[in-house]
Amino acid sequence: MAEKLNAILKSYVADGTATKDKLLGAAFVVVSKDGPIYQGSAGRTSLDPASAAFTPSSIAWTASLSKLITTLTLIRLVEQNQISLDEDVRPRVPELAQLPILRGFATAATHPNKEEGEPILEPNTAPITLRHLLVHTAGLGLDIADPDLLRWSQWIGRTARADNSTVEGWSTPFMFAPGEGWYYGTGPDWAGQVLERVTGRRLSEYMNEHILRPLGTGGTGFYIYKLVGEEGKRDDRYVSMTERDGQTGQLQELPVPFPVDPPCESGGAGLYTNGADYGRVLQELLRALAGDEGAVVKEATAEEMFRPQLNDKQREWQRRIVWAFGSGAEIPEGSLVDFGIGGMLNMEDIEGKRKKGSMMWSGFCNGRWWIDPQTGIAGVMFVSLFPYSDPTAVELYDKLERAVYAELIPNWQASK
Known part of the structure; x- marks a missing residue:
């Protein structure tokens, strides 16, 4: 065979x-x-x-084959009782807590007091959990592949992008309130930030100790x-x-x-x-x-x-x-x-x-x-x-x- x-x-x-x-x-x-x-x-x-x-x-x-290994790493963190899958992580990652929800763009008919094309943003008050981030139900998108997020970025003069591999690049509005839909994006990147804030260690350090070295995967x-x-x-x-x-x-x-x-x-x-x-x-x-x-x-x-x-x-x-x-x-x-x-x-x-x-x-x-x-x-x-x-x-x-x-x-x- x-x-x-x-x-x-x-x-x-x-x-x-x-x-x-x-x-x-x-x-x-x-x-x-x-x-x-x-x-x-x-x-x-x-x-x-x-x-x-x-x-x-x-x-x-x-690229995105990274997500499964990162998920296993976060699951180990959960098994160690350092965080739960359903805990609100906003207090641990303030940058995530500050992200608004993008509700569309202004038109003369819908928002006569706003400039045409201005993003309509509202504060997010819903909890954000590790489960949301790993399952892609948080509402986070991927700006380099999303027309609405690209339009929002251009409107505010933003130069950071997700592929810069920075918190600023991952900081885009939610496409809906966390938990209200499914949207592919930067959730696992933010999950890595959750781990770093919880442990005080780099994601790679924790991943090497708990996943890669035990498995003998030295080429990763x-x-x-x-x-x-x-x-x-x-x-x-x-x-x-x-x-x-x-x-x-x-x-x-x-x-x-x-x-x-x-x-x-x-x-x-x-x-x-x-x-x-x-x-x-x-x-x-x-x-x-x-x-x-x-x-x-x-x-x-x-x-x-x-x-x-x-x-x-x-x-x-x-x-x-x-x-x-x-x-x-x-x-x-x-x-x-x-x-x-x-x-x-x-x-x-x-x-x-x-x-x-x-x-x-x-x-x-x-x-x-x-x-x-x-x-x-x-x-x-x-x-x-x-x-x-x-x-x-x-x-x-x-x-x-x-x-x-x-x-x-x-x-x-x-x-x-």
């Missing part, structure tokens, strides 16, 4: 300089609670045809130069980010659009990692769900992460957003979905693929992961490519997952 997955990977990567509708490289890892079932890769790490081979240990910026961290060296001296594990030209389909290299030395550590998008490390994280969640002794989170906590968290109104918001945004690209549009603590849940079996109750998410660079508790497996595809939801990457992920369920899992189950 490894040969089938290897062949699929190889068929999607560039041969030489011809990169049209191809990827430079990709890794794919499938795990059970007991360890890897499959680890494979194909391609290379940069446009140079002579560059190092892309392997499961190749390291790249992971917020600072690329600590992992692979300074720019110009980086080792062969470093993967260059590429961008597909919308007209030609060819790839070109793109600088990582994130600070090399971020002012604040972004729990939502700041990590660098590799396929093997990420597979180890997914394995640990399967261990926790199985009640294995020594897992980094408890069985009951892991079960809560996989419990659907949304009410009807929040689900309506979610379903309007996820397929338009691309986060649901690997499941049929209109499928029943919800959100857990750490990722989206599909609430029905997907034919030929994952079972009901599986958790998933993806990142700006087209990496995608899923955890299927019913089947007892999880997988991650690791690539480094923009723009998000690249059709070639989405198609590769679909073929890999279908091969896993058609052949890898039956063979694995038969061998147990």
Whole structure:
């Protein structure tokens, strides 16, 4: 079965300089609670045809794949009784408490005493909880991808942006009162700030102590130069980010659009990692769900992460957003979905693929992961490519997952 997955990977990567509708490289890892079932890769790490081979240990910026690791880190904080999921965090993070709610923009008809286009802001009086931040029900958006937040920023002359990795960049109005809907944004970044205010430590310090070091994931961290060296001296594990030209389909290299030395550590998008490390994280969640002794989170906590968290109104918001945004690209549009603590849940079996109750998410660079508790497996595809939801990457992920369920899992189950 490894040969089938290897062949699929190889068929999607560039041969030489011809990169049209191809990827430079990709890794794919499938795990059970007991360890890897499959680890494979194909391609290379940069446009140079002579560059190092892309392997499961190749390291790249992971963007929103950071969110699951940050979520596990905050869950450990909760398990240590330093904070609860449902405590109002506004007293701990005053900057978050000061954010208003954006109710729209003035027109002559609706607000004759205001200037045309002026943002309509009102104070937020609702509690903000860690659960809100991790499940994306706080109402926080992402200014670089949201027309209303961009319009608000322009109106006030704001230059800070979320991808600056600063508190100022994350400080945007709520799109609704916390808890009233579902909106994808900077909640996990603020969750990292909650941890820092509670512990008095950097997010990376706590994450290393409680998640990364116990799992042996030494290729994961917020600072690329600590992992692979300074720019110009980086080792062969470093993967260059590429961008597909919308007209030609060819790839070109793109600088990582994130600070090399971020002012604040972004729990939502700041990590660098590799396929093997990420597979180890997914394995640990399967261990926790199985009640294995020594897992980094408890069985009951892991079960809560996989419990659907949304009410009807929040689900309506979610379903309007996820397929338009691309986060649901690997499941049929209109499928029943919800959100857990750490990722989206599909609430029905997907034919030929994952079972009901599986958790998933993806990142700006087209990496995608899923955890299927019913089947007892999880997988991650690791690539480094923009723009998000690249059709070639989405198609590769679909073929890999279908091969896993058609052949890898039956063979694995038969061998147990």
